[in-house]
Structures are given as C-alpha cells and as structure tokens.
Amino acid sequence: MRCRKCGENAVIYISQHNIALCEQHFDDFFLDRVRKAIGKYRLFPKNAHILVAVSGGKDSLAIWDVLNRLGYRADGLHIDLGIGEYSMKSRDITESFASEKGYRLIVVDVRDYLEGFTVPLAAKKLRRATCSLCGLVKRYIMNRVGLEEGYDVLVTGHNMDDEAATLLGNIINWQVGYLTRQKPLLEKRHEKFIPKAKPLIYLTEREVAAYAIIRGINYVEEECPNAHGATSLEYKALLNELERKHPGTKHRFYHTFLGLNLSFDGVDTSRDVKLNSCEICGYPTTERVCAMCRVRERLSRLRGE
Amino acid sequence: MRCRKCGENAVIYISQHNIALCEQHFDDFFLDRVRKAIGKYRLFPKNAHILVAVSGGKDSLAIWDVLNRLGYRADGLHIDLGIGEYSMKSRDITESFASEKGYRLIVVDVRDYLEGFTVPLAAKKLRRATCSLCGLVKRYIMNRVGLEEGYDVLVTGHNMDDEAATLLGNIINWQVGYLTRQKPLLEKRHEKFIPKAKPLIYLTEREVAAYAIIRGINYVEEECPNAHGATSLEYKALLNELERKHPGTKHRFYHTFLGLNLSFDGVDTSRDVKLNSCEICGYPTTERVCAMCRVRERLSRLRGE
Numbered sequence: 001m002r003c004r005k006c007g008e009n010a011v012i013y014i015s016q017h018n019i020a021l022c023e024q025h026f027d028d029f030f031l032d033r034v035r036k037a038i039g040k041y042r043l044f045p046k047n048a049h050i051l052v053a054v055s056g057g058k059d060s061l062a063i064w065d066v067l068n069r070l071g072y073r074a075d076g077l078h079i080d081l082g083i084g085e086y087s088m089k090s091r092d093i094t095e096s097f098a099s100e101k102g103y104r105l106i107v108v109d110v111r112d113y114l115e116g117f118t119v120p121l122a123a124k125k126l127r128r129a130t131c132s133l134c135g136l137v138k139r140y141i142m143n144r145v146g147l148e149e150g151y152d153v154l155v156t157g158h159n160m161d162d163e164a165a166t167l168l169g170n171i172i173n174w175q176v177g178y179l180t181r182q183k184p185l186l187e188k189r190h191e192k193f194i195p196k197a198k199p200l201i202y203l204t205e206r207e208v209a210a211y212a213i214i215r216g217i218n219y220v221e222e223e224c225p226n227a228h229g230a231t232s233l234e235y236k237a238l239l240n241e242l243e244r245k246h247p248g249t250k251h252r253f254y255h256t257f258l259g260l261n262l263s264f265d266g267v268d269t270s271r272d273v274k275l276n277s278c279e280i281c282g283y284p285t286t287e288r289v290c291a292m293c294r295v296r297e298r299l300s301r302l303r304g305e
Numbered sequence: 306m307r308c309r310k311c312g313e314n315a316v317i318y319i320s321q322h323n324i325a326l327c328e329q330h331f332d333d334f335f336l337d338r339v340r341k342a343i344g345k346y347r348l349f350p351k352n353a354h355i356l357v358a359v360s361g362g363k364d365s366l367a368i369w370d371v372l373n374r375l376g377y378r379a380d381g382l383h384i385d386l387g388i389g390e391y392s393m394k395s396r397d398i399t400e401s402f403a404s405e406k407g408y409r410l411i412v413v414d415v416r417d418y419l420e421g422f423t424v425p426l427a428a429k430k431l432r433r434a435t436c437s438l439c440g441l442v443k444r445y446i447m448n449r450v451g452l453e454e455g456y457d458v459l460v461t462g463h464n465m466d467d468e469a470a471t472l473l474g475n476i477i478n479w480q481v482g483y484l485t486r487q488k489p490l491l492e493k494r495h496e497k498f499i500p501k502a503k504p505l506i507y508l509t510e511r512e513v514a515a516y517a518i519i520r521g522i523n524y525v526e527e528e529c530p531n532a533h534g535a536t537s538l539e540y541k542a543l544l545n546e547l548e549r550k551h552p553g554t555k556h557r558f559y560h561t562f563l564g565l566n567l568s569f570d571g572v573d574t575s576r577d578v579k580l581n582s583c584e585i586c587g588y589p590t591t592e593r594v595c596a597m598c599r600v601r602e603r604l605s606r607l608r609g610e
Contacts, residue, residue, distance in 0.1 A: 234547065260481070
C-alpha cells in the first residue's frame, strides 16, 4: 500500500476517502481535519484560552496534543472519578503526558464535589445509574472549573463515531431536546456557561487511534468498566456494520444532519430552552436548583445518616 | 405460556406489549391494530372500493383477508413481474387464494407495460438496477390500473418492520424527499393519482406471519431472488438487533416519527413537490415525460435494434 501523496509506504488506508497515506501525510491530513472543524464551525479564535477535558483516552490526549501543535494555548482538566483501578490509571497516564509535554494540567478530585463520595459510591447511595450520574457530575465540573479558572472555551475529544452514535440514539428514540443541542459548538447562553467545542468531529475513532499510536501517545485503552453494554456502544457497532458495507455512511449521516437544521412540529432546533441560575450555586439550570446541587444535598443527608 | 385475556394456551408472545395471547385473542388483537391504523390516519371510509396490491407474500395476503373480514369491498391486483420461478409461484399462490376465498383478482402481466420484456430482462437491457426498475414499474401499474378500474384507494401490505427499516434508511442517508412522503396515507394530489394506504403499520413482520399461519393462508415464503443483499434487509436486521435488546424500539422509532412533523431548513415535510401530467400517458410526474414512458421509449428502441 503506497501513500497517495508521495508514493512512500502507507501506514493507514482511509476507506471513506479511498486513500492510503504515509505517516507524514496522515499527520497533515489529521491536522487539516481539525483545522477544518475549527474553521467551519468557528469553534474558537486563535488567541482563545482553551481548557481541554482530558480523560486519558486517545481522543482527549490527541486533541490536546494537536491544539498545542497548532499553536493554541490549551491546558488540560482531568477529573478523577474514583472508579477504582481505571481512574488511577487514567490519572496517572494523563499526568505523565502533561509533564512530558510540559502542558498545564488541572486535576479535580470528584470527591470534592460529591461530599466525599466517588462516582460509583454516590450512584449506589442515590440508587441511580452510574453513567448518568457520571455525565452530570463531569459536565458540571468542566463548566464550573472552566469558568472559575478563566478559560474562554472547553474542548472535548468527541470524535465522529461518538457523535454519529449519539445522533443515531437520539433519533431512534426521538430525543428531540438532545437533537437540538447536538452541535460542534455550544455557544455561551448564560453568564455561567462556558462555550463547548468538539474539534474532532471530522475524524473517526480509528483515525484518532492511529494518530495517537503514530505520535507515540500512551493512552488508556480500556473502556470504563461501567460502560460495558452501554447503548452508545451498540449504536457504534450498528454504524460500523453499515460503514463496512457502505463506506462513507457515518460521515454523510452525521455531517448532513449538521447542515439540515431539523425542526419538529414548529420546534426549531436552532433555538434552545431558557436557562435560569441555580439558587444555590448560581450555575445554569432549567429548574430552580440545579441537578448537581440536588445531588449534593441528598448525599449530604445520606452522609449524616 | 397462558393468554393474558382468557388463560387458555397462548400461541404468541408479543414482547413490545409484554403479553401472550391465544389464537382467538391474537386474532382480535390483529384486527384491532388494523382498525386502529384505518381510524387514526383516516385511511379510507367504510364504503371505499379498495384495490389491494397482492404479491403473494404474507403481508399482502393477510391485509386482503383482514379487509374482507372487516366488511370492506377489497379486490386484489397481482402484477406478474416475470422473475422466473419466483413469479410463477407468486402468481399461482395469489390466484389460488383468490379463487378459494371468492375474491376478485386482477392479474397484470408486466410484459404488457414493458414492450414485451420481463422486469429482469428490461433491467438488463437498460443496464439498470433491477430493484429500482421493478419499484418504478410496480408503482406505475398499481396507480394506473387502480384508476382505470375505478378504485378509490390502493392498499399495500407494508408492515411496521418495513416502514421502520425504510425510515432508518431514509434518515441514515438523509433522503429528505423520501422522508416527506413516508406516511400511512398518501393523499390524492393529482387527478391521476390514486390515494395509497398502509393499514398494517401497527403490526410487526412476526405478527403478520403468525396471523397468516393461524389463518391457514398459504403464502410465498421466499424473498425475491433479486432482493438478496438489499440494504432494506440490512436496516431490518439492525432494527431487530436493537428491538431484541430494547423491546418497543421499533414501534417508538416509527410511530413517534409520524407524530413529529419533521422539517428541514424550512422544508415542511407535510407539503409535497408539484406534480405535472406526463405528456405521453397523462399520469403524474415531476418531469415533462414520466419515468415509465421514458423506460418504454428506450425499450422500444432497443427492441428494434
């Protein structure tokens, strides 16, 4: 297999574009795809102070690496969720990467936000699904720390496979509200809401993994132990099956959606629900008190028992 | 397994509703679901003169049977497509069913519309995908014969699995135009357009097969030999996989869609493209000459060569 650009030995074949590329030209391709997402969706300006949510997986380490290589000021935020070995390894890998590269990393221990509980323990106490609680807590901390530390934008490592699978799930179950918010950039829509951007939406999981390997990035390969059987993984598998038979399906499905501006029975997906300020913490919520503060209150009562 | 209604031996378990039913109560359930579709979407009035498109498969024979049992005046239309053994068997089974029940059946030989060619031969001559040509020819003949013979509405045997699979395909590929027209009832929108109705949309493939078996209906079990590898079968398989893990998914996906009234970038899916009258045959088309007349012209030239 020869590189389409230079004829050297290719390291990857990209079926969606029907091209093989060598290490150098794959790197060019990868950076280009990130630049394309940033430019097309005006994710952030050149001088933005960026906070990257870094789990220690390939996606978040790759985008952190790329943004710094492209000359952005991009620091990292790692949340230690307290999920046993998995979290210890994730933190360790993230800290090693940061110190090796000389990047600034903020580490937050989830126990500081959950009355001393880890995510799995809090979920057990509250009799709540771990993944849903974990999502809530991470979103809250990312938003709050991003603002408190003065960043302009929060970047996450969602790749095209993630976004296409989420889209499929939201459509299969017609989650109209979620469809509304599924965009490469969530703009500031409350004084305590940091814009959130996804610069990896033009790259597949496989391409991000290849980038991490080629760049010698040591990342956590394991899925979170709680993700086993997650429906998002089912949707990914279904899309991969379609992609295998009809290359380009995933890209077309997701990126055409972004251009459609779907609306439902008069509900324009380009508009959003109204956000209030939480009476306790001041951060945005659609209710009176935000979901995070309600969790903390309940945990604090349970702690006392 | 006991019938939820009467405690007798159940013959079928319906996971979507989590009920088991005996033969009698399954029959009640089945007729009810057909009545529900007819009522909710006002498919046709009680005195309508109905033409059922009958392929000889379980779905079309079942709906033909049900409509007559419910007291409708429903005749059949069978199109002999000339697909070797498969078409001979389909015609034979359809004719036997009609004569056994004493239903009126119109049989059309596709060769009368394709300058003497069968569907596979015409497709070969035209170097065109067989399934797409077959769909075009069937739609044309059903519409034309329905009107010429004075029927009020054409009924097809599309079940919920068919419709959900079509919907998934149209969404994965964002076929906005097709999404627009995916409804239980296509209303008259041109003087030579017969309304088309799908009364089986509340019943799954499995339920229709059970109905046919219980009623002793002899139907063609084979798929059309040309359907092998059809993408619609892929989408069905994907949805069945999701349904197995999350019962009710298929129903929710399809029926929620019908209530959403989706629109795209200002394109309201409740409206339709303008239809002209074909300059040759007078039947509806979005062009000057309809696709069927263009096919016939080309075949007539090829016949002469």
